[in-house]
Amino acid sequence: MKGSAIVLAAALGLAPLSASAQAQSDPAREGYWWYAPKPEPAEPKPAEEDALVKPAIPPMAELATWTPPKIRKLIEQQRDYAATVLTVDAVADFWRLQDFARRKARAFAGVTQLAMLQHPELNSKSANPMVGDARDQLLAYKDDTRRQYLRAHAGEFALVMFSRTTCGYCRVQWPIVQRFQDEMGWQVTLMDIDRRPELGARFGVEVTPTTMIIRRNSQQRMIIASGVEAYPNLAQMAYQAVRLLTGDIRPEQFMTGAGEEGGFFDALGLGPVSASDPRAAEEMVGGNLISSPPDQKPR
Structure with a gap:
């Protein structure tokens, strides 16, 4: 029967069924050597990279616990959003974030100055005076040390x-x-x-x-x-x-x-x-x- 079916298909100009097609037409033949092809997964739609999303700005108390890289990323996102929508509120939010970053940087500078006073070994002023008379004495000392060594x-x-x-x-x-x-x-x-x-x-x-x-x-x-x-x-x-x-x-x-x-x-x-x-x-x-x-x- 199988041979006559193939001869008949050839006489009618029909292409023979592939193995997978034969397996699909005959469920009884599915097994170790016969299997139905798996359907190809649908390709996910690419996300729109430039989609306009309003950044979520947390309260300042929470923002104070963020790391500088995380704060910088939020500022950049708000900047891009504000430059796109061009509304007063969006631009004001951007400058509020900038003001927060400015105050945080000034606070760091203030604590740094206090740390330099408490730890003078970390401050270059202890080894490199900028006052004129002291500067001249330091240069003279270095010249004398260099000359004696050479x-x-x-x-x-x-x-x-x-x-x-x-x-x-x-x-x-x-x-x-x-x-x-x-x-x-x-x-x-x-x-x-x-x-x-x-x-x-x-x-x-x-x-x-x-x-x-x-x-x-x-x-x-x-x-x-x-x-x-x-x-x-x-x-x-x-x-x-x-x-x-x-x-x-x-x-x-x-x-x-x-x-x-x-x-x-x-x-x-x-x-x-x-x-x-x-x-x-x-x-x-x-x-x-x-x-x-x-x-x-x-x-």
Whole structure:
């Protein structure tokens, strides 16, 4: 019967039923090998992204318990709503939220000022006075500290300035380097890489003028200026470079100026700041950093 049905369908030009169609037409054949196809789920209608929704503004007492990101999101929603409907009430609600954020920011600033008075170690004014006379004394102290340190290492390091014959800026930088020699007692050398190109290749110098610190009897060297650099900056970079090369500071402390060790501007003055610092693991107890006792000087 089945074969004759197929022959008859072919003679009439009808396409044979698929397996799933045969299973649907004959429920008795549904089973392990025969099944009805599952209907395709209807595609959900995409939500309208720019739908106009009036934000719900809670009472101020509740708003005061919200986090700043949540408050900012509500302000943005109210701003967009007010800019769309352009009603007095909607715009007023937006500025009420802005006023709340302004007062909250001012309150934070007020508590911050009180915290700075109670914890002067967190305030830069304790280490960086802005009054003229005190500022002059601080700068003089830093200059003296830097000069003494560099003079103490004059026999251990030398300063090399790489130049070219055609380099006009080199003629400006060289007197500055010579001043460093006069004040710090260092040996300085002028290297013309046009005449000795092998030196430029050896030290990786492509830009002139380039000023470099070289440690005697060592492979250690460090560029402290590329291009023209003012004398105060040159002296400061030389000071930082020598401290780094001698191991007196770590890379994290490279911006710590003369006389600022262990103070407000010392990145490691109160302990480790990097997860790679082995001291960080030692000072972690229960997931919290242990603060130094008040009578203990910061490291």
